[in-house]
Amino acid sequence: MxxxxxxxxxxxxxxxxxxxxxxxxxxxxxxxxxxxxxxxxxxxxxxxxxxxxxxxxxxxxxxxxxxxxxxxxxxxxxxxxxxxxxxxxxKPAGTIRITAGEHPAITVLQAGLARFLPDYPGINVEIIVDYGLSDIVADGVDAGVRLGEQVAKDMIAARIGPDMRMAVVGSPAYFAKHAKPGTPQELTAHNCINIRLPTYGGLFAWEFEKGGHEVKVRVEGQLVFNNIALRLESALQGLGLAYMPEDHALDHIREGRLIRVLEDWCEPFPGYHLYYPSRRHASPAFAIMVDALRYRGP
The missing domain is CATH 1.10.10.10 (Winged helix-like DNA-binding domain superfamily/Winged helix DNA-binding domain)
Structure with missing residues (x-):
């Protein structure tokens, strides 16, 4: 008919x-x-x-x-x-795939998803921990997480975390044998726990800034890791100095298990942003997730 x-x-x-x-x-x-x-x-x-x-x-x-x-x-x-x-x-439904580094996956995404997923049982989220700055379009991923300064100009970015600071830390046992560095350049004389990230083509140079003056130091040491947990544990064991987001070290610093150095050289910088292609047609599920993750201040 x-x-x-x-x-x-x-x-x-x-x-x-x-x-x-x-x-x-x-x-x-x-x-x-x-x-x-x-x-x-x-x-x-x-x-x-x-x-x-x-x-x-x-x-x-x-x-x-x-x-x-x-x-x-x-x-x-x-x-x-x-x-x-x-x-x-x-009642939005669907699967959303996000690529992110270990730190934002744990400190930002995990907490944010826990706040809204229980209210939307039809939404599924897959987090892919990736230490490189992957091409989300080529990889068929819906969105990625990067620091604000790393988001490409042709992407839409939503801030999902506060400003960040890095921290250089070592154990009391380590500093009982080594003098504390007063400048970033003095790190070259220390046993530093290196960071290997695929994006940087090798070992990551530790980045510092003070009064608008930026310094990158290529450190050396006996250990190289590509995740935060092993760097932190090695620093706690006195095996060298570690460079990491300060939120991972603050409790240990307050309780005396770690000592922070070069704090005046670790200025705040823009935190994590969720980014996705500007031409992406946002589904209701995706739009709800972005709004739930959006950073709204302390």
């Missing part, structure tokens, strides 16, 4: 239920004359009168009553199903 016939039957059902061309026309948002012509055309195609018309009322004939009993419940079922589809749309 054509769409036109469906529309005609729906129009007939409304007229028969309302028992008025005037009320039915208003409900269907059409003119009374157009609606009357639609019903007349239906009767002519079927070869039978469906409505009895008087100057004051409209009522279904026996054939009209039979047709109404047949089609009206079907249209009600369709309307109910469409309403159910709208309900599904209002």
């Amino acid at each position: 054509s769409n036109e016939n469906f529309n005609t039957l729906a129009a007939f059902a409304v007229v028969a239920q309302e028992r008025s061309f005037t009320r039915a026309a208003a409900k269907l948002a059409v003119s009374q004359s157009a609606l009357s012509q639609t019903i007349k055309s239906l009767e002519e195609r079927l070869g039978i009168r469906l409505l009895t018309r008087t100057t004051r009322s409209v009522s279904p004939t026996e054939a009209g009553e039979r047709l109404l009993r047949t089609v009206a419940p079907r249209f009600e079922e369709i309307e109910q199903e469409l309403a159910a589809m709208n309900a599904l749309r209002e």
Whole structure:
């Protein structure tokens, strides 16, 4: 059956239920004359009168009553199903894939997802821990996490974390044998725990800034790791100096297990941002996640 016939039957059902061309026309948002012509055309195609018309009322004939009993419940079922589809749309669902380094995955994403996922059981999130600055478009990932200064200009970025600071730390046992460095350059005389990141093509140079003066120091030492946990544990064991986000070290510093040095050379810098392609059509699930992760201050 054509769409036109469906529309005609729906129009007939409304007229028969309302028992008025005037009320039915208003409900269907059409003119009374157009609606009357639609019903007349239906009767002519079927070869039978469906409505009895008087100057004051409209009522279904026996054939009209039979047709109404047949089609009206079907249209009600369709309307109910469409309403159910709208309900599904209002309860976002889908899988979102995010690539992020170990630190933002643990300190930002994990906490943020825990806040909103319980309210949206239809949303699934996959976190891919990646230490490189991967191409999310080429990798088929929905979004990535980077420091604000690392987000490409052609990406949309939403801030999801506060400003950050780095910390250089060592154990009391280490400093019992070595003098504390007073400048970043003096780190070259220390046993430093190196960081290997694929993005930087090798060992990461420790970055410092003071009064607008930036310094990068390539340190040396007996240990090289590509994650934070091993660097922290090695520093606690007195095996060298470690360079890491300060939030991982603050509790140990406060409790005396680690000693911080070069603090005046570790200035704050823009924190983590969720980024995604500007041409990406954001699904309701993705939009809700971005809003839930968005940083709104302390």
